[in-house]
Amino acid sequence: MSDISFVRTxxxxxxxxPASTVGFIGWAKANLxxxxxxSVLTILSIVLVLFVLSGVxxxxxxxxxNASSLTECREILKATYGEHHEGACWAVxxxxxxxxxxxxxxxxxxxxxxxxxxxxxxxxxxxxxxIFTFVLILAAVAPVLFDKLPRKMLIITAVFPFAMxxxxxxxxxxxxxxxxxxxxxxxxxxxxxxxxxxxxxxxxIAVVLPVIWWLxxxxxxxxLMQSIIALDIPVVESRKFGGFTVSIFIGVVAxxxxxxxxxxxxxxxxxxxLIVKALCVGFIEFIRGVPLITLxxxxxTLLNIFLPPGTEFDIILRVLIMVTLFASAYMAExxxxxxxxxxxxQYEGADSLGLNYWQAQRLxxxxxxxxxxxxxxxxxxxxxxxxxxxxxxxxILDPLGLTNGIRADAAWxxxxxxxxxxIAIVFFVFCFSMSxxxxxxxxxxxxxx
Amino acid sequence: MTVMTDPPKExxxxxMLIYDxxxxxxxxxxxxxxxxxxxxxxxxxxxxxxxxxxxKEPSFRFLxxxxxxxxxxxxxxxNSQSPHIxxxxxxxxxxxxxxxxxxxxxxxxxxxxxxxxLSKNWVVSRLMAVYVEMFRNVPVLLWIVLAMAIMIEIPPGxxxxxxxxxxxxxSLFGTVAVTNRGIYVPDPKFxxxxxDLPVGASSTDxxxxxxxxxxxxxxxxxxxxxxxxxxxxxxxxxxxxxxTLYISRRIKQRADDIQEKTGDRPTTWYIRLAVVVVPxxxxxxxxxxxxxxxxxxxxxxxxxxxxxxxxxxxxxxxxLYTAAFIAEIVRAGIxxxxxxxxxxASALGLSAGRTMSLVVLPQALRVIIPPLISNYLNLTKxxxxxxxxxxxxxxxxxxxxxxxxxxxxLETVLLGMxxxxxxxxxxxxxxxxxxxxxxxxxx
Numbered sequence: 001m002s003d004i005s006f007v008r009t010x011x012x013x014x015x016x017x018p019a020s021t022v023g024f025i026g027w028a029k030a031n032l033x034x035x036x037x038x039s040v041l042t043i044l045s046i047v048l049v050l051f052v053l054s055g056v057x058x059x060x061x062x063x064x065x066n067a068s069s070l071t072e073c074r075e076i077l078k079a080t081y082g083e084h085h086e087g088a089c090w091a092v093x094x095x096x097x098x099x100x101x102x103x104x105x106x107x108x109x110x111x112x113x114x115x116x117x118x119x120x121x122x123x124x125x126x127x128x129x130x131i132f133t134f135v136l137i138l139a140a141v142a143p144v145l146f147d148k149l150p151r152k153m154l155i156i157t158a159v160f161p162f163a164m165x166x167x168x169x170x171x172x173x174x175x176x177x178x179x180x181x182x183x184x185x186x187x188x189x190x191x192x193x194x195x196x197x198x199x200x201x202x203x204x205i206a207v208v209l210p211v212i213w214w215l216x217x218x219x220x221x222x223x224l225m226q227s228i229i230a231l232d233i234p235v236v237e238s239r240k241f242g243g244f245t246v247s248i249f250i251g252v253v254a255x256x257x258x259x260x261x262x263x264x265x266x267x268x269x270x271x272x273x274l275i276v277k278a279l280c281v282g283f284i285e286f287i288r289g290v291p292l293i294t295l296x297x298x299x300x301t302l303l304n305i306f307l308p309p310g311t312e313f314d315i316i317l318r319v320l321i322m323v324t325l326f327a328s329a330y331m332a333e334x335x336x337x338x339x340x341x342x343x344x345x346q347y348e349g350a351d352s353l354g355l356n357y358w359q360a361q362r363l364x365x366x367x368x369x370x371x372x373x374x375x376x377x378x379x380x381x382x383x384x385x386x387x388x389x390x391x392x393x394x395x396i397l398d399p400l401g402l403t404n405g406i407r408a409d410a411a412w413x414x415x416x417x418x419x420x421x422x423i424a425i426v427f428f429v430f431c432f433s434m435s436x437x438x439x440x441x442x443x444x445x446x447x448x449x
Numbered sequence: 450m451t452v453m454t455d456p457p458k459e460x461x462x463x464x465m466l467i468y469d470x471x472x473x474x475x476x477x478x479x480x481x482x483x484x485x486x487x488x489x490x491x492x493x494x495x496x497x498x499x500x501x502x503x504x505k506e507p508s509f510r511f512l513x514x515x516x517x518x519x520x521x522x523x524x525x526x527x528n529s530q531s532p533h534i535x536x537x538x539x540x541x542x543x544x545x546x547x548x549x550x551x552x553x554x555x556x557x558x559x560x561x562x563x564x565x566x567l568s569k570n571w572v573v574s575r576l577m578a579v580y581v582e583m584f585r586n587v588p589v590l591l592w593i594v595l596a597m598a599i600m601i602e603i604p605p606g607x608x609x610x611x612x613x614x615x616x617x618x619x620s621l622f623g624t625v626a627v628t629n630r631g632i633y634v635p636d637p638k639f640x641x642x643x644x645d646l647p648v649g650a651s652s653t654d655x656x657x658x659x660x661x662x663x664x665x666x667x668x669x670x671x672x673x674x675x676x677x678x679x680x681x682x683x684x685x686x687x688x689x690x691x692x693t694l695y696i697s698r699r700i701k702q703r704a705d706d707i708q709e710k711t712g713d714r715p716t717t718w719y720i721r722l723a724v725v726v727v728p729x730x731x732x733x734x735x736x737x738x739x740x741x742x743x744x745x746x747x748x749x750x751x752x753x754x755x756x757x758x759x760x761x762x763x764x765x766x767x768x769l770y771t772a773a774f775i776a777e778i779v780r781a782g783i784x785x786x787x788x789x790x791x792x793x794a795s796a797l798g799l800s801a802g803r804t805m806s807l808v809v810l811p812q813a814l815r816v817i818i819p820p821l822i823s824n825y826l827n828l829t830k831x832x833x834x835x836x837x838x839x840x841x842x843x844x845x846x847x848x849x850x851x852x853x854x855x856x857x858x859l860e861t862v863l864l865g866m867x868x869x870x871x872x873x874x875x876x877x878x879x880x881x882x883x884x885x886x887x888x889x890x891x892x
Binding site for chain 2: 285
């Protein structure tokens with residue numbers, strides 16, 4: 001009896017997986033239609049997206065970019081797309097974008113009498129000063145953001161806090177130079193006197209001397225130098241500031257100013273010194289307990305009452321002070337969170353190395369605490385930048401404030417959505433890129449595995 | 450033989466104040482305090498000088514002068530003859546109204562969006578991500594102004610509801626009228642109400658009786674005789690609700706006890722529901738509850754509850770804006786709970802719903818609550834942007850019209866800041882207390 005059996009000698013070719021589990025269908029089945037509730041949600045979402053897009057896309061893209069008034073714009077829309085088409089009138093942005101970006105900043109601030117009309121002979125290009133300020137901001141921020149750039153660029157970063165106000169407000173160049181000189185005085189006083197009179201006394205002198213310089217000697221010095229070598233550019237008044245220029249200006253100053261003040265407040269709040277701690281807690285909780293708009297009311301109505309009689313701070317400067325104080329209180333809380341999250345061993349390790357308080361803070365504590373608090377710090381920056389729109393309530397013409405002015409013009413009376421959309425998109429671009437940068441930084445600085 | 454002696458006692462020298470760490474702390478604190486006192490004193494000195502030069506003595510007497518302006522949304526009796534302080538109080542109530550409404554809706558939307566953003570459904574989670582990023586990255590003031598523009602520009606005017614060929618109609622079976630002057634919804638009224646309970650100094654003279662205008666607010670104040678009139682209907686409803694909720698809680702506790710003893714949990718949800726709902730329905734029937742439906746009379750709708758554009762725009766914008774932040778908090782909170790917790794719960798045989806309510810959510814709440822508090826505070830503070838759409842909250846009344854009419858910048862702004870500060874501190878205290886009560890009990 002022959003035993004006939006058959007044994008396969010080679011493997012069968014692999015079968016394709018069922019069509020319903022691979023490719024788009026499989027993915028859709030697993031993700032979009034896995035249950036009844038899920039299917040309903042998917043369909044509802046798709047319907048919603050299609051509904052919104054079908055409304056917005058024709059409005060945004062079948063639109064008019066060139067017109068001088070809303071009526072003209074609507075006529076063009078009717079002529080091009082038919083009677084019932086609702087289209088955007090982006091022409092208003094085209095018409096007014098200079099105002100939305102620069103406010104009423106004079107285009108040719110070379111000769112104060114020549115604000116309008118043709119540029120005078122040999123004038124700087126239009127809006128040179130605000131544009132150069134933007135470029136300077138980018139150049140100053142870049143080496144801080146990306147450490148691959150040459151370190152020499154940090155010189156721009158150091159010059160920038162003095163150059164920016166001068167470029168925006170104008171006046172004599174000796175004023176920012178004199179202000180910078182105050183820091184130099186402090187630095188050299190500490191460097192040379194610390195050896196002679198001891199470290200602490202040197203530090204005290206290094207703080208007191210610049211303060212005396214700024215309060216009493218800086219103004220006469222600047223005037224004197226100006227009378228010897230006249231180097232000045234025309235002054236631009238604060239009420240001419242407006243548009244995105246003013247948002248960015250306030251935002252940048254508040255961001256730059258709030259970080260150091262915030263660090264000091266956070267250290268004060270964490271300190272063992274009872275009175276220092278109480279003062280810091282009081283300040284932080286007071287600022288965080290009231291809305292920003294009330295602080296802006298203080299800036300617009302009260303700050304001049306608090307200062308010595310005769311001091312006339314202009315409104316932008318007052319707003320800058322209040323917004324910076326506001327931002328620092330929030331910054332302090334974020335940094336305090338970072339300080340609290342640091343393991344106790346780091347403080348003890350620094351102590352055991354024999355570092356004093358400031359050395360420990362500078363070399364051990366702060367680098368780690370700031371790294372932990374990066375997400376919070378950046379979201380604070382975003383918050384500050386968004387909050388600059390509040391200045392429109394105290395009649396500073398930021399983009400949101402300008403929309404009312406543009407609507408008040410007979411040519412653009414009744415235009416809402418295009419202006420709001422434009423402003424929203426610009427803010428979105430700024431804030432969204434800031435948040436993406438914070439994610440990149442978190443990934444880069446991650447030292448765990 | 451060695452003798453233990455104390456080290457030679459150093460005499461105190463002045464330089465020790467700086468170089469000895471034992472004393473340096475005191476030096477620094479004294480210097481800080483003196484510096485602060487000097488700075489504060491300098492501010493007060495300047496202020497009093499400046500005010501003297503302007504001829505304005507700081508005083509709060511203006512608060513009792515007639516305000517002379519109207520407030521369109523008011524929870525209490527108010528007219529333009531009422532004093533400024535009353536206007537400010539109406540403003541505070543309006544602030545609280547928008548804060549409470551906003552917090553509730555923002556929480557509901559935020560939790561929903563946060564959970565949906567974690568959904569495996571790609572379309573839904575993308576959509577929620579777009580919503581969150583869109584609202585978080587655009588200033589809240591822009592959303593508020595935009596919402597106001599939508600409320601004014603898009604809905605039809607009352608005129609378009611008129612006539613036979615009206616282009617607009619009252620929606621939801623003729624009960625809700627959406628117009629460009631606001632939304633009109635049915636207004637609850639009581640037929641056989643219990644009347645009002647007068648509180649405070651009672652006086653029965655003619656002026657007092659004549660003032661009573663029969664208005665139907667929850668609390669009416671009669672300035673002619675200095676009495677409150679609190680609606681008894683309102684009190685009855687609140688009392689009944691508190692009582693029935695207490696009973697319902699006791700039923701739940703009893704069910705818990707039975708479960709402890711026997712291991713079986715009696716089904717109680719329908720009893721608990723009935724205990725709350727049935728007495729309320731009976732009470733409302735006895736009080737003669739009915740609704741007035743908005744009707745077009747003259748140039749405007751009458752007889753309904755009028756929700757003004759400013760209220761709706763502010764409410765909508767603040768809720769949607771804050772909800773985007775709350776969604777991120779909820780998402781982070783749920784992600785913070787390790788998967789092992791869910792797996793352990795299903796190993797114990799808990800259903801998906803009970804896993805969520807008994808295991809995941811109580812733990813996630815501990816992560817969620819602290820940032821949630823700060824978002825509630827932010828919403829309350831952002832409600833001060835009401836001034837941009839003309840909603841009369843504290844900023845609009847005390848720091849808006851009152852400031853402009855009396856010219857008392859110092860007093861109004863400081864008082865307003867103080868009120869905001871106390872609202873913020875109260876909220877954060879209440880929420881911290883709640884946070885403390887759900888904290889992990891550690892040994």
